[in-house]
Amino acid sequence: MKNNPVVMGIETSCDETGVGIVRGHELLADAVASSVDEHARFGGVVPEVASRAHLEAMVPTVQRALDDAGLTLNDLDGIAVTAGPGLAGALMVGVGAAKAYSLATGVPLYGVNHLSAHIAVDTLENGPIPEPAIGLLVSGGHSSIMMVEDLAGKVTQLGASIDDAAGEAFDKVARLLGLPFPGGPYIDKAAKEGDRAFVRFPRGLTAAKDMERHRYDFSFSGLKTAVARWIEAQRAEGNNVPVNDVAAAFQEAVCDVLTQKAILAAKEHGVGTILLGGGVAANSRLRTLAVERAEDAGITLRYPRPKLCTDNGAMVAALGSHLVTAGVAPSVIDFPANSSMDVEVVSLANRL
Amino acid sequence: MRVLAIDTSTAAVQAALVDLDDDELFLTSFRREVDARGHVEKLAPFIEGCLADAGRTVKDVDAVVSGVGPGPFTGLRVGMVTAAAFADGAGIPVYGVCSLDGIGANTRGRALAATDARRKEIYWAVYEDGVREGEPQVCKPSELPDWVTETGGADYAIGEGASKYADELPMEAEATPIFPDLVKLVELAAPRLLAGAPTEQLTPLYLRRPDAQPAAGSPAPQP
Ligand SMILES: [Zn+2]
Numbered sequence: 001m002k003n004n005p006v007v008m009g010i011e012t013s014c015d016e017t018g019v020g021i022v023r024g025h026e027l028l029a030d031a032v033a034s035s036v037d038e039h040a041r042f043g044g045v046v047p048e049v050a051s052r053a054h055l056e057a058m059v060p061t062v063q064r065a066l067d068d069a070g071l072t073l074n075d076l077d078g079i080a081v082t083a084g085p086g087l088a089g090a091l092m093v094g095v096g097a098a099k100a101y102s103l104a105t106g107v108p109l110y111g112v113n114h115l116s117a118h119i120a121v122d123t124l125e126n127g128p129i130p131e132p133a134i135g136l137l138v139s140g141g142h143s144s145i146m147m148v149e150d151l152a153g154k155v156t157q158l159g160a161s162i163d164d165a166a167g168e169a170f171d172k173v174a175r176l177l178g179l180p181f182p183g184g185p186y187i188d189k190a191a192k193e194g195d196r197a198f199v200r201f202p203r204g205l206t207a208a209k210d211m212e213r214h215r216y217d218f219s220f221s222g223l224k225t226a227v228a229r230w231i232e233a234q235r236a237e238g239n240n241v242p243v244n245d246v247a248a249a250f251q252e253a254v255c256d257v258l259t260q261k262a263i264l265a266a267k268e269h270g271v272g273t274i275l276l277g278g279g280v281a282a283n284s285r286l287r288t289l290a291v292e293r294a295e296d297a298g299i300t301l302r303y304p305r306p307k308l309c310t311d312n313g314a315m316v317a318a319l320g321s322h323l324v325t326a327g328v329a330p331s332v333i334d335f336p337a338n339s340s341m342d343v344e345v346v347s348l349a350n351r352l
Numbered sequence: 353m354r355v356l357a358i359d360t361s362t363a364a365v366q367a368a369l370v371d372l373d374d375d376e377l378f379l380t381s382f383r384r385e386v387d388a389r390g391h392v393e394k395l396a397p398f399i400e401g402c403l404a405d406a407g408r409t410v411k412d413v414d415a416v417v418s419g420v421g422p423g424p425f426t427g428l429r430v431g432m433v434t435a436a437a438f439a440d441g442a443g444i445p446v447y448g449v450c451s452l453d454g455i456g457a458n459t460r461g462r463a464l465a466a467t468d469a470r471r472k473e474i475y476w477a478v479y480e481d482g483v484r485e486g487e488p489q490v491c492k493p494s495e496l497p498d499w500v501t502e503t504g505g506a507d508y509a510i511g512e513g514a515s516k517y518a519d520e521l522p523m524e525a526e527a528t529p530i531f532p533d534l535v536k537l538v539e540l541a542a543p544r545l546l547a548g549a550p551t552e553q554l555t556p557l558y559l560r561r562p563d564a565q566p567a568a569g570s571p572a573p574q575p
Contacts, residue, residue, distance in 0.1 A: 048562035052429075052558070089426045093429055093430070099395075102396075103400060105410075333397055
């Protein structure tokens with residue numbers, strides 16, 4: 001048990017090489033090297049390209065984070081690293097580096113869950129998280145509703161996307177509309193000039209019978225197909241496709257179902273706090289709608305600033321700091337990188 | 353000086369402590385396990401094990417030497433990032449050596465050193481009395497260029513890629529899989545080690561491009 005531990009977090013589960021450093025709940029450094037430009041020309045994240053970039057960026061990004069924080073490795077009380085879920089080859093670079101830093105410095109190592117880290121990052125902005133809380137995590141890799149009973153050990157998943165992640169749907173629809181990758185920010189921007197009610201796209205898994213089996217689950221592949229068909233039909237009739245309106249209507253469908261189900265989960269579990277996290281949590285419409293609906297339901301809504309919502313090392317450091325403070329045992333050094341790591345494994349110490 | 357040597361360019365996860373004094377090399381401790389999918393789990397414990405076996409701590413290590421491939425990407429990267437981060441963490445320099453040289457530099461006569469590149473291909477280079485001729489290459493074992501297969505090319509093949517594809521190679525192949533020799537890698541880095549050369553940014557010898565096609569009609573990214 002240590003108050004305000006200094007922890008470095010390493011995150012390489014997708015295309016960002018992130019190294020963050022925190023002291024307790026205070027963010028000291030958040031260095032990110034992104035390979036997003038390299039992926040843009042492929043129209044999506046290419047695992048091998050990401051892994052190559054991680055290897056190149058790893059040590060320089062650690063050094064940059066330490067410089068920004070004005071610290072050396074000897075000042076650390078813990079090193080935390082995303083052990084999963086994520087792209088296997090990408091995760092391995094971060095896990096390999098974290099183990100080597102821990103070995104070389106004697107600083108205890110914590111292999112942690114990426115999803116729990118997305119929740120923990122909110123502590124850097126808004127302080128300790130009231131437990132229990134509901135986490136709504138939305139990004140290019142995940143769309144989940146999580147129940148956080150204890151951020152140091154008991155996190156469960158109430159629901160998740162049964163097909164595409166919400167962020168993936170943003171990327172795919174952006175491509176249909178001729179907008180660049182990653183699609184999220186471009187759709188958000190276009191939608192601001194568009195009419196949300198221009199056309200009503202389907203809300204996946206909200207029909208009565210789906211609400212029985214998939215109460216807190218999402219589905220976005222049908223929505224993407226519906227948008228594609230709609231665009232095709234317009235073009236077949238020789239009409240121009242109103243990009244801003246389609247972006248707004250599509251975004252509305254995604255945000256509607258995400259917020260609806262998160263609020264429902266909170267109400268039905270008697271939970272008074274919802275946390276937003278993940279890259280899509282930076283979406284302005286999602287935030288607005290979540291704020292409105294949470295207020296109506298008398299639920300506290302918390303979310304960190306957009307830069308902390310996307311994948312970064314600070315979130316991993318934040319979870320690491322929480323684990324060190326809670327006295328959770330460090331991980332044993334032979335843990336693997338687990339691309340499909342279960343949401344319930346918050347840190348690998350729990351598993352052992 | 354005491355050197356930590358690492359190579360993960362093949363299915364073998366390897367770590368060793370090698371003492372280098374002038375031109376004398378001595379293998380102090382060594383761990384190896386052939387497990388093509390075990391690099392990220394096993395390498396760090398192997399380094400710990402090597403230090404423990406030698407009765408040493410991190411503070412006793414003066415430099416790191418790492419094989420930089422060519423090798424199947426995922427495992428190779430684990431070794432290289434481990435070498436780079438360990439060196440950075442310990443505040444010591446790291447040097448890269450072509451992993452194939454860890455096989456080829458131990459050969460006599462004209463030898464083809466080959467490792468398994470997966471997808472039915474090999475990474476290879478030709479050595480004359482232990483000295484590499486040209487840059488490492490990748491191709492199918494049956495598609496080696498004429499200058500390698502003709503008389504005067506390579507008389508025999510050695511390495512994991514040679515034993516695995518013995519039937520497809522036109523020359524005689526060593527049946528036992530040989531992996532990069534960590535002592536040899538340290539020997540090849542000795543001039544830099546002894547001169548106290550500046551630490552290096554390790555760059556893998558990939559030899560292949562990533563498998564990815566630019567998306568058809570995908571717009572250029574906006575700044
Ligand atoms: Zn994420």
